[in-house]
Amino acid sequence: MSDHVSGSSPVGLHRVLEPVGVLPQAATRLDTDPRLRSDEVRVRVRRLNLDAASFRQLSTAHGDDGDAVRAEVLAIVRERGKMHNPVTGSGGMLVGTVEEAGLQSPLGLSVGDPVASLVSLTLTPLVLEDALVGWDGRSEQVPCDGYAILFGRSIAARLPEDLGPELALAVLDVCGAPALTTRVVDSYAGAGRAPVVAVIGAAGKSGSLSAAAAREAGAARVIAVAPVQREVEMLRGVDGLADAVVLADARDPVALSQGIRDAGGPADVTVVCVDVPGCEGGAILSTAQRGTVVFFSMATSFSAAALGAEGLAADVTMLVGNGYVPGHAEHALSLIRTNPGVRALFERRLTHR
Secondary structure, eight states: OOOBOSOOOTTOGGGEEESTTSOGGGOSEEOOOSSBOTTOEEEEEEEEEEOHHHHHHHHHHTTTOHHHHHHHHHHHHHHHSSOOOTTTOOOEEEEEEEEEEOTTOTTOOOTTOEEEEOSOGGGSOEEEOSTTTTOOSSSSEEEEEEEEEEOTTOOEEEOOTTSOHHHHHHHHHTTHHHHHHHHHHHHHHHTTOOOEEEEETTTSHHHHHHHHHHHHHTOSEEEEEESSHHHHHHHHTSTTSOSEEEEOOTTOHHHHHHHHHHTTOSEEEEEEOOSSSOOHHHHHHTEEEEEEEEEOOTTOOHHHHHHHHHHTTOOOEEEEOOSOOTTHHHHHHHHHHHOHHHHHHHHHHHHOO
8 A cells, every 4th residue: 555645743643533633642533544644654563562551450340351351452442543541541552564664754664674663552543453353352462463553753663583572572562661760770870879779560571670770770779579479489589680579569558668668778769660550659658758759650640649749748759651761672672681580570471471
């Protein structure tokens, strides 16, 4: 399909159908016309990775009924022209093969390139053509056949040849977390003080990479937090990842903060990588005055975080992990290559879905 249409915006404004004038992420419905503008790229999509908060919400809402989850994902994409969970406000990302590239696309992609999108599905025009017949609705990774449109200002990465597509997708889905963790830890180290770093949800994808990034960036101490004993044992089995592993429910602020304190806290930097709501207060209470809390969870309530910090008289800097830091994809892939224990956590997650 080589027909092109005129009129384009590098941020995708021309694809917004409702309401007119907003950015694609805020839109309720996007235009999925496969004909490209001159700066767009069309990708033949082979797999989606639903973000953890969205998948958990869908599974919980449907009582872990995979068929019902699959039906709702199809309905969302059909109605909105994108995968944008209306409850969590989140989406995920995709992998596929470049099918066509506009002559003025700045992304540097060619037909046939295997790629992963590094922008959210909440702003990516998407059509699913196979009714998701190859997905059981019980895992975050969704094999599929369809197409997606990338804009001039979208971000995409060629898939690495040395990692399988499922592993690469899982890593790239969370690559913003370790990159921002490194930046924050570097800022402390640059000021002459190596920080104590607590990672809440350290056994998960973003959490394990963030812990590895904190260690590599020179944290004085890394405290890993997990909610169940099985994950605690998994983390203790990863050599050199954490100086201490704490068993605590992040929704219990007193138990969480006490556990981190007993393990060498309070933390100078607290990285929140959980996919359940209600963890804001515990993260703030676990962080030292003048410390930093980085929220990577799409389940975070930012009003709860702001008002909770005020109510605790907590002088902390709170950062929203937006998923993009220059060089984030390469950094995350390097971490997975050089940390076999972290890679094992990812592979275990992929094989025990």
